[in-house]
Amino acid sequence: MTLYHSLKTVLAGAVTAGLITPATMAQDYPQRPIQMVVAFGPGGGTDIMGRQIGKMLEAELGVSIPASNVAGASGNAGLTQMRTDPADGYTIGTLISLTVASWAAGLGDSKPEDFHVLSVVQNSPSFLFVAANSPHQTAEDLFAYAKANPGELTVATSGYGTQDDVTLKLLARDGIQMENVPFQAPGERYASPIGGHTAVLYEEPGDIAQFIEAGQLKPIVAFSAERHPAFPDVPTATELGHDISGLDNFRAIAVRAGTDPAIVEKLEAALGNVLASEEWQNFCTETYSCIEPVTGDAAQSMVTDFLQLITEQLES
Structure with missing residues (x-):
């Protein structure tokens, strides 16, 4: 058993015994490493984003945030781990549009309400x-x-x-x-x-x-609905007579639904500082993915609305 999983077992036992209350855990959070579940393999855009966010969150939260690639089933394998790990804020992960689209096609058994979306951090056609x-x-x-x-x-x-x-x-x-x-x-x-x-x-x-x-x-x-500013000479599918837009690639950071609101608040505040930093702005500019971060109910709705859009596209 790894040290990480040993600590999880010990802490879970302490909570069960009443030695540590949820309020105490939220107040002292975080006290140990936070796992960043990257739901795709190494080297891709989701992996690079997840590792970048994790590295920058370390400075905000004061603990290490190692990335763990849990690839498979269009990202659903990683989400399964996020759903089965305790809702204690010590597992965060990537939730991206590719995986949400796969739910409409019958892959995986996750639903938007299984997760609390901390922020949508990237988007690109x-x-x-x-x-x-x-x-x-x-x-x-x-x-x-x-x-x-x-x-x-x-x-x-x-x-x-x-x-x-x-x-x-x-x-x-x-x-x-x-x-x-x-x-x-x-x-x-x-x-x-x-x-x-x-x-x-x-x-x-x-x-x-x-x-x-x-x-x-x-x-x-x-x-996309309009030409991309970085590629102004590249036409859209709509211009060529094919009404296909709105299927942008968004990437979000999420935790399991049911995570203590006080812990969620700490994570959202830390993530907000990361996304406002010059380092992040340089990173997203280089990857053509800068957006105004989407947070709160709007972030949750973005996932739900995208799933509905894909479902309607498949059914039409």
């Missing part, structure tokens, strides 16, 4: 990217080829049931049929079109900034 040497240098060329050759083009995605999958289904309804090829390892997904293993990559720009800057990957269409 998704794009389709092709390799620099791709024969399809524009979305018009890509879509025309896909219509003429149904299922021949392959798209690297983060999994089935995610908004990647939903977007491809919506394109298929417009006659643009491309094959979903899921990758669990983010690095392999990013590199797949460069190496010729897939024709297209579905991703947000911040996760592959180094490939964009190196000229290895090129964005050809954005799934």
Whole structure:
């Protein structure tokens, strides 16, 4: 048994025996390391964000916050751990739109009310990217080829049931049929079109900034209501006649529902300081993901509303 789990066992026994009351725990929180559950594998945007937030929260809370990658099932494996660990504030984690979308597709058994969303910290629209040497240098060329050759083009995605999958289904309804090829390892997904293993990559720009800057990957269409300010020459799908928007990639930090409100308040205050810092602003600028943080009831509603949107898209 690790020291971390030994401490959890000892403290749980003390609470059961009445030696430590919930009020005392909230007042003294935190007294030991806080685990950051990253619900996707190493090297991806969620992993980088979770580790960055954890590192910056350490200075605010005065304890270490080690990251633990619990990947699998489009992020649902990590959320299962968050739901089964005690609601004591010593397990926090990432909750992102890809996983919320998977619930609408029947993956996992989590619900928005299983979590208390501390803050939505990033948001970015998704794009389709092709390799620099791709024969399809524009979305018009890509879509025309896909219509003429149904299922021949392959798209690297983060999994089935995610908004990647939903977007491809919506394109298929417009006659643009491309094959979903899921990758669990983010690095392999990013590199797949460069190496010729897939024709297209579905991703947000911040996760592959180094490939964009190196000229290895090129964005050809954005799934957003308006053109992205960092890529003003890239058209939106709506401009091309495909009404697909609102499926942005948001990332949030959450705890298990039922966590003591006093502990939640401490976490929200610490996270607020992190998100207001110059260090965080530099980080989110580099990853094209800066937003005004969404907190409180608005953050909780953002998750619920997104799940409803994806459900309606799948049912239409």
